[in-house]
Amino acid sequence: MAYLNILVAIPTYRNDGRTIRFTLEGLTKQTYKDFSVLILYKPSEGDRTLEVVEEFKKYLDIMVIYQNEGYIEEAMNLIYSNANADLLLTIDDDNIPDPNWVLDHKKFHEKYEMLGVARGKVIRKNQNLNNKKLLKDFAKKIIYRQFSELFDGYSGYLTIYGIPNDRPVRSAGDLIKTITVTAENMSVKREVYKDFRLPCHTLRGFHHENILTLHAIMKGYFTAEINGGVEKEIERMNYGVKKDSLSTPTTLKGRINLIAEHYLFPYASNLMGFKPRDLRFIRKLLLLSYRGLEKEAVKLGLDLAIKGIEEGLEPRNIRERLKLGLDSIVQGEINI
Template sequence: MFVSVIIPTYKGAHFLPQVLKSLKAQSFKDFEVIIIVKPSGDETEGIARKICKQFDLQHRILIQTEGHFTRALNMGIKGSKGDILLFTDDDVILPKNWVKSHIYNHIRFMKSGAISGQYINIAPTSGLVSSFKKESLSSKVSRGLRWRLPLLMIDKPHPLFKKYRLGIYITQSFRVAKGFYIPHKLCFSLPCRGVNMSFKRDAIKNIFFPEHPLLKIAPYNEQYLGARIVLEGWESIYDPQIVVYHRVRQGLSASTNNIERRIMSKLFEALLKEYQL
């Protein structure tokens, strides 16, 4: 089984060496690294080539000259050769069994076209910070009563995604929502975060991330791709045991705006209506 690890990068010169070092240390070795560089003047391309050669990583460097974030992801899909495609970011640290864990789950869940895991943030000054706030049992129950239960009653899971209500799912109003099993329990779930997800090649034939001139960040692009995979008859699994460590970057915001959210909501609506029984 051959694997492709896809990494989009922008202003990543400072971060790439660490993620490439952690790829060099992977227990599973039969993979290629696809790095999609959007030029920023910080010598990212040269550093990527140098480090990949230094670590003897099988690699391809693709240069993105137009489009936004999801264009880079789609370039990675088209430019890869793996039976399984893993996606991560340029500012992560990967445990040595990261690739192996994704492969294991794709074998374990043969009907699953998508596998995703959790991430833990590493703050620049204070070290590890959970990607989801730690809470007492009472506060979790209180939060659930305040937010998730009303959401489930008012904006229920879309009929095509009832099976996914404990994980990440699409609601009847075409929103992305999070169920009770995220982040701590194994469950059916659309991909949680793009920093830690993978797909069977067979599951994404002719399926790509959404592109639009106004979608710079494309919020929920992971869930959109996952939804398309599920609607094609595959399953999607979240496994909290697959972890990556995400370094918090200062000066590079991943914030989005209501325009992008509305565009994505319309894309979800069109997608689900296409498959509606």
């Protein structure tokens, strides 16, 4: 493969420069240094993130783009539309890249020409924390069937219901095929991201990376977790970052939101050309396995997916209905 032009993108909002400093510091220590950095910055009152970014401009080739409205999906779309590198890497503003992070991603994309999207390893601040536990064991057994042979050999795959799921799969050498990639540690070939935009139908962007991987698969690429590209996750609260994490919320409303967005995914799956099957059947079974607010969240997500698919609702209409539905389930945010 020819020379790869590389861009590292960091979306940031209300970080106040507290943890992004360590992210940028990690980028200055990369063994492979031929890359540029894009900061996707959403301003907030009193935020000092750009002051920290300015300090690192003497060490890194940094460009800043402003996000004036929207959520994480709009942020990622700004990254996709402004990037023009052969290889786009993304990292969160509270992760520290290993010195070989850029080099590892580069090597894997050079080795595997049809690797469209890659996920690197993340050392968690809490290794026991796993959002997939939101999905109960009973439900996981029900929705195990894969959508089609396109997902043969995939650990993280799409079910016939258009809902992502995980299963144990033996590693094929130095990578494992999966659609469950995370933008906190991700690399994407230009051929995959340049004609891709997220539909902007959620609030927290849960599984937004899976929409990208489905797009890559439809284009003939495969997606995988690589044995390398290591990052370490920072405990945000230890550094005074008050903004709740999108993927690991500390509020009841935030966690209910994730459950609803998980079961809303069939709507996005349908938009990407993977039309879900038997949604009303799985809805009945899933509602038998949940109780209380979790049950209401599952119902909200699936009902929105079904209605959105059947009536051809626009993504922003889905987002507004999701917001109203969550407000009706949980009035205000309650710390747990």
